[in-house]
Amino acid sequence: MNIKIKIISISLLISITSFSQNAKVSIDFTTQKYIGSESELKREKYFNIHSSFSNWGLAFEADYLFDQLDIKFGRTFGGPAPFRKSKTEIPSPSVAKTNGANTVKHWKNAPLFNKYKTNDLIITDHPRSAFQLNTDYDKIAAYNVEYIKNAFPVMPKYYEVMNEPFVHAKDYVKTWAETGGVILEMSKLHKVVADKIHAEIPDIMVGGYSSAWPEVDRKDFDHWNTRMKLFMDTAGESMKFFATHLYDGRNVAGDFNYRSGSNSEAILDLIESYSYKKWGVVKPHLISEYGYTSKGLLGKPYSPELSGTCLTSYNNILMSLLDKPDRLLKSIPFIVGDGNWFYQDKKNNPDGHPYPWVILRKNKDGVKKFTDLKKFYELWKNVSGKRIDITSNNPDIQVNAFLKPEKAYVALNNLHDKEQSIALDFLNKSADHIKNITLRRLYTNTSGIPKLIYFTDLSVMKNIDLKPGETVILECDIDTIQFSNSIxxxxxxxxxxxxxxxxxxxxxxxxxxxxxxxxxxxxxxxxxxxxxxxxxxxxxxxxxxxxxxxxxxxxxxxxxxxxxxxxxxxxxxxxxxxxxxxxxxxxxxxxxxxxxxxxxxxxxxxxx
CATH class of the missing domain: 2.60.120.1200 (Jelly Rolls)
Incomplete structure (x- = not known):
């Protein structure tokens, strides 16, 4: 497949305005920024795909995806799943060993295995395969341990016991009034499994609860008290991380809203604050899914407009997570591989359309092609280096910047639903080091179609206008710079x-x-x-x-x-x-x- 990115070599297409600026961004190439002890941008924390190196479909364009775009692997539903075959019987550890040995073959035979295998991966299970009410949690833990010991030729770093369990609590009882007891039991299972796995497999970190619907303030914070707080009180001491899913739109239940910006900040700050209150430390986050979702998206033809909405949400949330490297283990935009399984789902997809969040889809002839979601990774291609000091005086303009030998990357994102005009102030003669700028712009046009456009051969910019929801990256070719300050x-x-x-x-x-x-x-x-x-x-x-x-x-x-x-x-x-x-x-x-x-x-x- 030929990969084409639109490149425009002209400086006049940068919008430079004469009216008063409502935002100012200050950038200092001479000052290295640390958040906690973290300064180097670790791409495996941020630029992941919700898939693993066992995905056969991704071999289709492996060189482009994983070498050129440097996409990292994120998460797979490849956990022990003790109730995959029976909902009443817990298989023995000897069965787990056999099942694990069979799974090893699946991993090793995958075309991506030899070149792209990594331990920086999350495994999880669907609740229906991981949990049943009124069962022996010690036996479940024994099965899970033996399976994990034998199933993975490269031991995954992270294990979420269940994916989004609490929204499935009603599956186990007759009424919503009874779900509180199910939530408590699910939390108890997390603790039992985590304690046994941490004792016998020290190389894997167990956490949860993979909250699908973190509307913690709902009903005067009753949702917090009966979900995350209950989970932290019951299982939290045994957790190595707390997993949360952040979605704009409406994920499973709750109000339609945008978590991007202040709302997601409040959710994560509350989790951090309660962690500090209970244990005197802030246990890290694992954001194993984030993006945009809503009802009625499944089983529809591929929509570039939906991809455009998703891309805006990915960047809004990513820019916030980039500010938390000291208390974030990993984050995964909900972009999956080819979603081949969805074409077989006759209930939700009778007409055989692609899964809405795939990076590779099939056309009517069965030929694979990229979706617009690849633009997320193309925008962030090669962004790396040590964090440098950058500030914005407008909270709707999110900023991050990184520097490596001969390159600086300045990322700006507009959270606002209106165009924002920004003054760029390069401090301590930083602009003197810039030899050339390539500007990447990712936005949706008036029809909602996502556009990624490169402008090349630009000189130092003093102003820039950002469209609603637009993300831009200034890739600066620079002279060698030695840091003279730290923050x-x-x-x-x-x-x-x-x-x-x-x-x-x-x-x-x-x-x-x-x-x-x-x-x-x-x-x-x-x-x-x-x-x-x-x-x-x-x-x-x-x-x-x-x-x-x-x-x-x-x-x-x-x-x-x-x-x-x-x-x-x-x-x-x-x-x-x-x-x-x-x-x-x-x-x-x-x-x-x-x-x-x-x-x-x-x-x-x-x-x-």
Missing amino acids: IENNSYSKTYLQKIEANKTISFDIDNVETAKKGRAFIKMGIGRAHELSKSPKITINGHIAKIPSNWAGYDQASRDQFFGVINIPIDIEYTSSGTNKIEVTFPDTGGHVSSVILNVERMSKN
Whole structure:
């Protein structure tokens, strides 16, 4: 198959505006950025496909996908599945050993195995194959351990016991009122399986619960208390990670909404804060699916417009996850291989259309061709290197930047549903090092069709307009640069979380283990869940200093949701912070809702 990308060699097609800018992005090639101890961009954390090297269909264009685009493998439904054949009998460990030995042949015979095998992979199972109510969890764990020991020629790094289990709780009982007991039992199984696997197979990390529907603020945070909190209380100590699926749209249940931006930030911050409260550490995330979904998508002809919507969601969520390398193990955009199984699904796909999220589809003649989803990987091709300092004064403009020898990559993303005009400010004479720029633009046109266009041979840009939902990458050819400054970002947490809001009643958060400095930046990340008409601008003080609350946050206004649930990022003077414990006090003028989390983010700057 011939791979073609549209390349335009002209500088006049960059939109440079004369009116006032509503966003400013500052970029500094001379300052290396650390988040925790992480600076190097690890592509295996971010640029994955929801498939494995056992997928025969992906051999069709392996060189392009895995060598040229450097796509990494992500996740496969290749777990032990003790109830695959019988829903009442748990096979013995000896059967597990035999089944595992047969599975090894499948992996080794796959055409991608020899060249592309990796341990950086997640295995999981469907709930119906992994769990049955009122069974012996110790026997399940014994089967799972023996199977995993024998089934994999390369031991996977991650094991999710079940995929999206709690939304299937109703499958095991007659009424929704009974599902709470099923959720508890599913959580108990996670703990039993994790304890045995960690004891006998130390090279694999077990976690969960692969939340399909993390609408944690639903019914006054009842959804949090009866799902993720219950899971963390029951099984969390045995988990090596907490797995969450982040989807714009409507995944299985809940309101139609956009998790992109402040909402997904609030979900993950709540999980982190409760982890810190329980164990004094933030256990890492594993985002084993993310993207866009909704009802009514299956069994329809291939839609470039749907792919365009998905691409926007992938980039919106990716740009946020790129800010969390210190507490993220792996993330996978929900892009699967060829979805060959779906063509055989006569119930959901009677007319034989491709699965909506495949990278390879069949046309009417059975010939495979790429879908528009490959544009996600083409946009991010070759992006790597050490993180460099980049900031945006508008939370709707997401930014990340990386530098390696002779290359710098500057990524900008527009969360807003309107065009945004951005001023680019290259600090510390960074622009003097730029010899040439190739600009990659990924957006949807007025018909909703995704377009990836390259502009080549550009000089230093001072302004750029981003279309709604557009992502751009400036690939800069540069002189060799030595870092002269460093900035180290850390998040610090409180043991206080999820506090009810009462009018004029101060809520106090003691933030522990803060490292600060004389120079740098600091932010209070406030997560709140409140009715739309209630205030989002409380009085906030840190160590007695008053913070100014911005009126903007990342992403949309959430009007389609029952209430607002999101993080508002509040910049403060770093001089307001102290080493050790800091006190943050929050006072709202009206009653209702919760402060879900308060995190202090400090970025310490120093000369190298």
